[in-house]
Amino acid sequence: MSDAFSMELCGSKGAWQIVPEGCDGIDMESVGARIVADGYTVGLRTRLMWTFTGPSDLSLFPSGKLLVKTDDQSLAGDVAQRHLTHWIQTD
Numbered sequence: 001m002s003d004a005f006s007m008e009l010c011g012s013k014g015a016w017q018i019v020p021e022g023c024d025g026i027d028m029e030s031v032g033a034r035i036v037a038d039g040y041t042v043g044l045r046t047r048l049m050w051t052f053t054g055p056s057d058l059s060l061f062p063s064g065k066l067l068v069k070t071d072d073q074s075l076a077g078d079v080a081q082r083h084l085t086h087w088i089q090t091d
Contacts, residue, residue, distance in 0.1 A: 007080050015069045016076035018083055023064035026088050031060065034087045055079075064088055 006019045032050050036042060040054035052058040056079060057069035066083050068076045 007076065009073075010067070014071050015067055016073070016080070018066040018068060018076070018080040020064045020084055020088060023088060025062055026060075026064045028060065028062055031087050035060070038082065038086075 006017075006021070008017045008019075009015075010017055028047075028050060032042060032045075032052075035052055035058065038054075040052040040058065043051035043053060048062070050060045052060070056072075056075055058079070059067040059069070061067075066079070068079045070076055
């Protein structure tokens with residue numbers, strides 16, 4: 001997997017979409033556990049999406065895409081870095 005990602009403001013302007021480059025999918029259980037270990041609380045858990053509440057609300061998808069619900073670009077960038085460097089890393 002690459003160390004790069006794209007981050008785009010969603011149409012609602014209240015959320016940021018984080019898409020890791022080179023990610024072929026994730027293990028939702030292990031990534032979800034890492035997010036919870038960082039202080040988030042799991043909400044919805046389906047095979048298509050998990051949601052979390054914490055410093056920002058998150059929606060995690062099996063593709064590795066993460067939706068960060070905040071209008072604060074700096075917070076979204078911090079969450080994106082954590083997602084890329086810790087949550088979805090397998091090593």
